[in-house]
Amino acid sequence: MTLTREKTLADRIRSDFPILHQKVNGKPLVYLDNAATSQKPLLVLNTLRDYYEQYNSNVHRGVHTLSAKATDAYEAARDKVAAFINAASRQEIVFTRNASEAINLVAYSWGSSLQTGDEIILSVMEHHSNLIPWQLLAQRTGAVLKFVELTAEQEFDLEHFKSLISDKTKLVATVHVSNTLGCISPVKEIAAIAHEHGAKVLIDACQSVPHMPIDVQQIDCDWLVASGHKMCAPTGIGFLYGKLDILRSMSPFLGGGEMIADVFLDHATYADLPHKFEAGTPAIAEAIALGAAVDYLSAIGMDNIYAYEAELTAYLWEQLGQISEIQTYGPQPKVAGLGRAALAAFTAGDVHPHDLSTILDQAGVAIRAGHHCTQPLHRHLGIQSTARASLSFYNTRQEIDVFIAALKEAIEFFGSIFS
Known part of the structure; x- marks a missing residue:
């Protein structure tokens, strides 16, 4: 008997969002810029x-x-x-x-x-x-x-x-x-x-x-x-x-x-x-x-959205934590990912966030780079800018995997240049 993976919230509703089903630079779109703006379902x-x-x-x-x-x-x-x-x-x-x-x-x-x-x-x-x-x-x-x-x-x-x-x-x-x-x-x-x-x-x-x-x-x-x-x-x-x-x-x-x-x-x-x-x-x-x-x-239910995004957040932070060059900002996710929002702002050593975002875009991954309209906060943290991956309830673990793989490749690429 073949076991099938239980459908997640994202699996059930992704078809409601036409924009997600396209290719960017020849790669399936992975949209991780939801803190800047969300995508719109067919109902809207x-x-x-x-x-x-x-x-x-x-x-x-x-x-x-x-x-x-x-x-x-x-x-x-x-x-x-x-x-x-x-x-x-x-x-x-x-x-x-x-x-x-x-x-x-x-x-x-x-x-x-x-x-x-x-x-x-x-x-x-x-x-x-x-x-x-x-x-x-x-x-x-x-x-x-x-x-x-x-x-x-x-x-x-x-x-x-x-x-x-x-x-x-x-x-x-x-x-x-x-x-x-x-x-x-x-x-x-x-x-x-x-x-x-x-x-x-x-x-x-x-x-x-x-x-x-x-x-x-x-x-x-x-x-x-x-x-x-x-x-x-x-x-x-x-x-x-x-x-x-x-x-x-x-x-x-x-x-x-x-x-x-x-x-x-x-x-x-x-x-x-x-x-x-x-x-x-x-x-x-x-x-x-x-x-x-x-x-x-x-x-959908806001409780359901928060719970699902908390799981995604915990997974995102776990994966980012395995990349030695990455420095994340903000509190770590608590139990089951609760206690923080579904985003991660980070730096990658000497790689400028804009360069990182540009390379990720070539892999079809959309993230944000810059000061995110929080310049005083970035000065308070002692950094000029950060990269930011932000999630929504229509994102999946598989998309996070694509993001992490592209991020590792980008860091390796710039590492070879700097060395």
Whole structure:
């Protein structure tokens, strides 16, 4: 009797992703750049096409059939996102172009209340999107930025955070999962400590929402941001979650159509949430497709995605650990791969990450190379750049094997040159 290998999650769903079934440079594509952007399943692609082919129309403004259908689908997507992260109200979900816009919205609207001497606590591992808006805000208001450093295991240092926070702290803005280190920050504990000091909390969840269950009520954050393109949705759509009372207290970010109640020549009143923050024609098709992506992820189950990716992560790190030239960054996977995200940032001796990525591309393997929008973190680590392999639930062990074999060949190739 012939024994067959039990199908993994990836085996069951890979056919949903047309882009994965192609050759790059004559080799089967191995896509390991998921932290930069995810691939899109047929459900999402078909949802985009259906909108443009069947009911393309502007939302909220028309009484005809196409507009009503588009409005219903657009608002249904908001309901799906709210349920996906367990928001208390659909009005707590604001559609934005991406997480960067969502953070800027908070910085410009809520942040305008800050004064000289008020403190904002970030960490040294923040993505530029969760750093530059606060730098600009500090320049405008005189607020002071403080930075949490890393533990010896290269994780968020909770004890250092406790030493930094004070009654002057007005905001704690931190990444949930580092896109370089892969560490998972203790956001629930961070929020509890911040609230004890009267500070608000914003969570950058771009690298956590696509990979693990998220419950904003359990975390008790005041804001949370994510980008659709990292969670199987199109580019150009993201969302801001904010507690209802806080969003209501904030002034509009952008002015224009849709965000108004009544307009006069010399003043205007504004629409209720969430429309107050959604000026102009939104990314309608993209938002509806984000709803489809949420449906797709929910059908698989975020617990199942996290568990499968944890197994892949443990295997990836085990294989990288057998290559003597490789230096990895971030905490080691814990039991069964849990305790960190499904990525590995690394260096390979004197080989520049860009050169490494170029050679791997010739083998059909797509990884990221550079500073990953975390230049301050790389300086903190004493390195200029890293290579990064990042996984998703449609990746397989076999793809990791192809990556490792190509990586070894690349290191040998450059070793022969340097010698």
